[in-house]
Amino acid sequence: MDREELLSHYEWSAGVCFRHPAAGEVATAVIKILYPKDGGREVVRACQDCVIDMEAQRRDAALEGGFSYRPGRVGQDLRRG
Template sequence: MTPDAILALYDWEIGACFRCSAADAFVTRIDEIVTPRGERYELSACGICVLGMEEERRHHAERKGFPYVAGELGRR
């Protein structure tokens, strides 16, 4: 699957990347952190970081013998 095809699987908006700290970048929501006090912080990642995390997921799936399906970051 090409990088463009992987990125097309996500919804994008302007924001900050939690992973590389890029500001005013196109990001996609990955997850959220809920503090013990109940505060919620959204985690979003830019395209470069999303591709890196997808590559990590693919390698992990290959090592463990699981099928790899792109586009599932942040989905449960």
């Protein structure tokens, strides 16, 4: 699967990548929503390069662990698909 096809599994909008906050606002996708114990909601966003990197890590982990890999699920548990 090429880069553009992989990125097409996500919705992109301006935001701050959790790995590169100093870069400021860039095209990002929501990869996780956290609900801290003290209340509220924290949206974790990642830039395109980071999503590509995390997809590769997730794919490799799925292959090593015997799980199925489906793109577009960075931030989800591999056991859930």
